[in-house]
Every structure is written in C-alpha cells, then in structure tokens.
Amino acid sequence: MVIPASLSQNFETKRDVEEKRRIMEAFNSMGGGLYEALYKGEQEEKYESFLSHLGHIEGVALDNGCGTGLLLERLNVEAVGLDFSASLISTARRKGLRGKHLILGDAENLPFRDGVYRYIFAITLINNTPNPLKAVREMVRVSRDGGKFIITALKKSFSGERFLSLLRSSGLKAITTSPDEDLRDWVVIAVFEGN
16 A cells, blocks of 8 residues: 555554544545534534633634634634645635635644744544644644643543643643533643643
C-alpha cells in the first residue's frame, strides 16, 4: 500500500493511517448537512461553555477540526479552519465565512509553521485521531507564546483524569474546566507551561 505523504509524515504506522482513512471516510459520507443536523445543537452547547470565559479574543485563531465551520461563524477574529473531511470543508466554504481561511489537512501533521496562533480550538477533535498526544503536541508547536487552548474530548472516550493527563504530558496547564455535567464532553481552557 502506498501511503500519501500527507498521511505518512512522522513515520505513522499503517494502523494509524488506516484509522485516519476510516474516520475521514465516515465524515465524508455523512456530509455537511447531516453533520449539522446531528451535531449542531451539541456543538453550540460546548461553545457556550467556553466562549464566555475567553472574553475578547485577539490575534489569529485556529479551529482544528473545524467541521462545517460552526465555531468559525461565531469567532470575530481572523481564523483558520482545518479539517480532514473534504465534505465538511466544502460545506464550510459554501457559507462564505469572511476573514476565515479553510484548509483540508491532518490535525496530527499541521501544515503550519511554529508559533502562529494565539487561540487554538480543538472541539471534539482528539477522540477522532489515532494519536491524541501527537495531535495536542502539534497544536502546542503552532501556538504563540501565551496562547490559549480550548480543547474538548468526549467523556465516553476519555476519563477526566486521562484527558487532563494527556494535556499535561503535552505541557498544557488547565486554567478553566467546564462544570457543566450535562455536556457530553470534557471542556478545558489551557495554556502552555512547558514540559
């Protein structure tokens, strides 16, 4: 099997590549309309849980795993949305999001230089990656000094301690966690502390 360069960067295992392909195909076959019908309300509940804690957002933001651009519609800053589902990115592009740049790419191999983003959002992303630690470390790599990370993970995929341990092992320190027990995700706002 020939592994595309975009999926084989950093010596990914065949299993990781197969898992990415499976997840990508699932989201592509779902399409943007069905995705929004199934998840829009749930995603917006997550946004409400953290946006009020962020206050005024300045600088360039990355919505890593942007899906159909639901969060990008709410951000009033220049932002980049990255997703590996061509179908979901296509739906986001049709929305004509001003000041938002949409890129088809891999969260575990971000196509950005170091130190670019002031805010990095990864809403229900890491549970859809074969290597969550690699995905979080990539976000740390592309963040600016003093950047903020807003990361969520499905409770059915991660215990609270496992999720916080993952963030800590990437050098992140949680500064706010959502107390909303009704959310299906753990929600954390974090900053980079170093290892």
